[in-house]
Amino acid sequence: MxxxxxxxxxxxxxxxxxxxxxxxxxxxxxxxxxKRADIELTFTDLVAATWxxxxxxxxxxxxxxxxxxxxxxxxxxxxxxxxxxxAWITLSATLLGFGMGTVLGIMLAVGxxxxxxxxxxxxxxxxxxxxxxxxxxxxxxIVVLNAVGISGLLPKAVISMYLSFxxxxxxxxxGLRSPEVMQLDQMHTWNASASxxxxxxxLPASMPYLFTSLKVAMAASLVxxxxxxxxxxxxxxxxARLLAGSYYGQTIQIWSALVMAAALxxxxxxxxxxxxxxVLKRMGMAT
Amino acid sequence: MTAAVQTKRPAWMGWALVAxxxxxxxxxxxxxxxVLAIWVGGWVVNALIAQRSAARWGGYIIPxxxxxxxxxxxxVGERLFEIxxxxxxxxxxxxxxxxxxxxxxxxxxxxxxxxxxLSGFVMxxxxxxxxxxxxxxxxxxxxxxxxxxxFVAALPIVGMAPILVxxxxxxxxxxxxxxxxxxxxxxxxxxxxxxxxxxxxxxxxMRTYAAGYWxxxxxxxLPAAMPFIFNGLKIASTLALxxxxxxxxxxxxxxxxxxxxxxxxxxxxLDLVWAEIVVAATVGSAFYGGIALLERVVTFWHPSxxxxx
Numbered sequence: 001m002x003x004x005x006x007x008x009x010x011x012x013x014x015x016x017x018x019x020x021x022x023x024x025x026x027x028x029x030x031x032x033x034x035k036r037a038d039i040e041l042t043f044t045d046l047v048a049a050t051w052x053x054x055x056x057x058x059x060x061x062x063x064x065x066x067x068x069x070x071x072x073x074x075x076x077x078x079x080x081x082x083x084x085x086x087a088w089i090t091l092s093a094t095l096l097g098f099g100m101g102t103v104l105g106i107m108l109a110v111g112x113x114x115x116x117x118x119x120x121x122x123x124x125x126x127x128x129x130x131x132x133x134x135x136x137x138x139x140x141x142i143v144v145l146n147a148v149g150i151s152g153l154l155p156k157a158v159i160s161m162y163l164s165f166x167x168x169x170x171x172x173x174x175g176l177r178s179p180e181v182m183q184l185d186q187m188h189t190w191n192a193s194a195s196x197x198x199x200x201x202x203l204p205a206s207m208p209y210l211f212t213s214l215k216v217a218m219a220a221s222l223v224x225x226x227x228x229x230x231x232x233x234x235x236x237x238x239x240a241r242l243l244a245g246s247y248y249g250q251t252i253q254i255w256s257a258l259v260m261a262a263a264l265x266x267x268x269x270x271x272x273x274x275x276x277x278x279v280l281k282r283m284g285m286a287t
Numbered sequence: 288m289t290a291a292v293q294t295k296r297p298a299w300m301g302w303a304l305v306a307x308x309x310x311x312x313x314x315x316x317x318x319x320x321x322v323l324a325i326w327v328g329g330w331v332v333n334a335l336i337a338q339r340s341a342a343r344w345g346g347y348i349i350p351x352x353x354x355x356x357x358x359x360x361x362x363v364g365e366r367l368f369e370i371x372x373x374x375x376x377x378x379x380x381x382x383x384x385x386x387x388x389x390x391x392x393x394x395x396x397x398x399x400x401x402x403x404x405l406s407g408f409v410m411x412x413x414x415x416x417x418x419x420x421x422x423x424x425x426x427x428x429x430x431x432x433x434x435x436x437x438f439v440a441a442l443p444i445v446g447m448a449p450i451l452v453x454x455x456x457x458x459x460x461x462x463x464x465x466x467x468x469x470x471x472x473x474x475x476x477x478x479x480x481x482x483x484x485x486x487x488x489x490x491x492x493m494r495t496y497a498a499g500y501w502x503x504x505x506x507x508x509l510p511a512a513m514p515f516i517f518n519g520l521k522i523a524s525t526l527a528l529x530x531x532x533x534x535x536x537x538x539x540x541x542x543x544x545x546x547x548x549x550x551x552x553x554x555x556x557l558d559l560v561w562a563e564i565v566v567a568a569t570v571g572s573a574f575y576g577g578i579a580l581l582e583r584v585v586t587f588w589h590p591s592x593x594x595x596x
Binding site: 007010120143222255 | 330334337350352353373427428432435438442443445448449450453536537538552557560561572
């Protein structure tokens with residue numbers, strides 16, 4: 001709690017910087033307009049002009065705020081111009097991809113922990129798969145899946161899945177191996193079968209690791225869904241808003257989509273954090 | 288790390304399962320049989336090696352065999368099932384295309400990797416490092432900036448790409464700017480954490496030596512921070528390539544890997560796309576590997592490095 005004041009100070013400083021930066025960045029356009037209208041700009045006029053342009057280079061925070069308010073609260077949720085609608089499109093792809101990635105990651109991790117050959121052959125490739133810029137594959141995945149007749153949600157979800165399975169694999173492998181030799185021996189003395197050891201010792205022990213990696217996976221998954229919307233010229237979703245905004249120079253629209261994406265990421269990660277707290281508390285593992 | 292658990296099923300059960308899989312494959316489609324055979328073959332070889340050798344080379348050869356197995360399955364499968372090249376070219380076709388268009392690939396490599404990713408990586412990591420040293424001196428900034436930095440590091444920063452392309456133009460400068468923004472926060476958070484990682488005892492020792500701030504920084508805290516800094520650099524290395532490529536989707540001159548990928552997908556020239564991906568994968572792995580190698584040299588004293596022989 002003691003960090004609230006410093007955090008607020010930093011946020012306020014960022015806001016001030018943002019407003020300050022908007023003046024010089026938008027000034028050329030403001031001067032241009034003034035010149036054509038033959039008006040001499042005073043400093044206050046200039047500042048007012050730079051903070052209220054239609055297509056500014058850098059929109060001021062309050063402009064983004066107004067745009068956000070207009071496109072979320074004042075629009076019908078089902079309307080194509082509502083940011084909530086676009087956010088939902090992206091979020092559904094994110095969640096589907098996140099779910100698939102988590103399942104795939106857990107399955108791979110179980111295989112890796114229980115099978116030595118898989119550990120030695122698959123694990124290096126799992127790590128290598130993340131050093132290649134997978135987002136470069138995104139356009140191809142989408143086009144190829146489209147050609148096979150799969151379109152809409154799934155191609156985006158596949159990209160999200162690819163980005164999100166890795167943290168889960170790494171975290172779960174660590175987690176499933178986290179029981180100590182002593183604890184494993186204890187299971188032996190109780191004559192526990194392999195599946196009992198898994199369900200009653202390894203899986204519960206891995207939970208803290210799982211939740212930590214789920215948070216990373218969720219953030220990665222959202223990035224995947226947004227980038228997945230770029231190359232196909234999708235017409236809905238936050239990525240599509242970014243793309244359309246950059247085509248038509250609608251900077252305010254871009255910024256509001258960005259803020260929306262940030263809020264989505266924050267809410268989803270916070271939600272996982274909440275579930276983590278509840279689950280760990282009920283398991284008696286809360287710290 | 289504990290050793291992988293060995294299940295004690297009799298060997299014949301495994302073979303029975305394999306036989307069953309073959310029977311099912313043959314029933315479904317005869318062409319599945321050779322593909323499956325390659326898979327089983329590679330797996331058996333790997334299993335034999337894994338059983339036999341605790342030798343060090345097993346750790347290198349097994350993943351290689353696994354990769355080759357996958358490539359073979361891809362090649363054979365593509366030919367047997369006659370999958371159209373528009374959907375999925377065979378590895379051999381990709382290799383041929385790679386060789387034919389190496390000058391295009393080189394131009395794209397220079398544009399995206401050298402000009403975009405590398406320059407942005409150096410600027411972003413350098414700036415983050417310097418700011419981290421400054422932050423470290425002021426506890427107030429630490430308390431304020433770290434949560435914000437952690438929050439920003441989790442955001443989908445790639446979304447900044449269209450804005451930065453608008454500000455800095457279509458050429459490599461805007462790509463470098465995207466990379467700077469992407470690598471900045473992970474690097475900042477890691478460096479700040481690293482600078483705090485020396486413990487009180489060690490700092491007290493420096494004080495008894497009458498070491499000043501700079502001496503403590505250079506001789507104790509920076510070396511102690513190295514494992515964290517390298518962690519940040521590793522994360523940044525993968526982000527840098529992603530940033531440079533994705534930024535090109537939003538507009539670029541008529542060269543660059545992202546540009547080539549998005550236009551070639553439009554022309555359904557998927558072999559060229561795959562060739563670009565091969566380049567990207569090689570560069571990414573080499574970049575990451577280089578940093579890992581450097582880390583081993585610089586932080587030879589750290590337990591995670593001493594552990595492996």
